[in-house]
Amino acid sequence: MPWLLVCGIGLAFGFVFRVPAVLAMGTLLFAAAVGAERLQGAGWADAALSGFILLALFEGAYLAGVLLAAGLTRMKARRSRGGRH
Numbered sequence: 001m002p003w004l005l006v007c008g009i010g011l012a013f014g015f016v017f018r019v020p021a022v023l024a025m026g027t028l029l030f031a032a033a034v035g036a037e038r039l040q041g042a043g044w045a046d047a048a049l050s051g052f053i054l055l056a057l058f059e060g061a062y063l064a065g066v067l068l069a070a071g072l073t074r075m076k077a078r079r080s081r082g083g084r085h
Contacts, residue, residue, distance in 0.1 A: 002033075006054050007061040014065015022062050030055050 006029065013022055030051040037047035 003054065003057050006058045010058040010061025011065040011068075013058075014062045014067075015069045022059070026055055026058060029058055 009025075013025060017025075033051035033054045034047045037050045038044070042050070
């Protein structure tokens with residue numbers, strides 16, 4: 001279940017880090033996925049497809065984390081102002 005781990009890491013990155021860290025992590029994730037698939041005997045096309053799928057999952061989870069973090073920040077700001085404004 002590497003996809004579940006990738007989604008969890010993506011959500012965590014969304015809460016904490018911004019774009020430069022995500023670009024670096026995405027590059028490492030893609031390279032690791034392709035390398036792992038090649039070591040298991042997959043062809044280049046299958047390895048690249050696996051890498052792109054994991055990269056898409058990671059970036060989707062990152063986007064969800066960013067949106068959740070922004071929503072939580074907005075809710076905290078509303079509470080500190082004392083209601084709706």
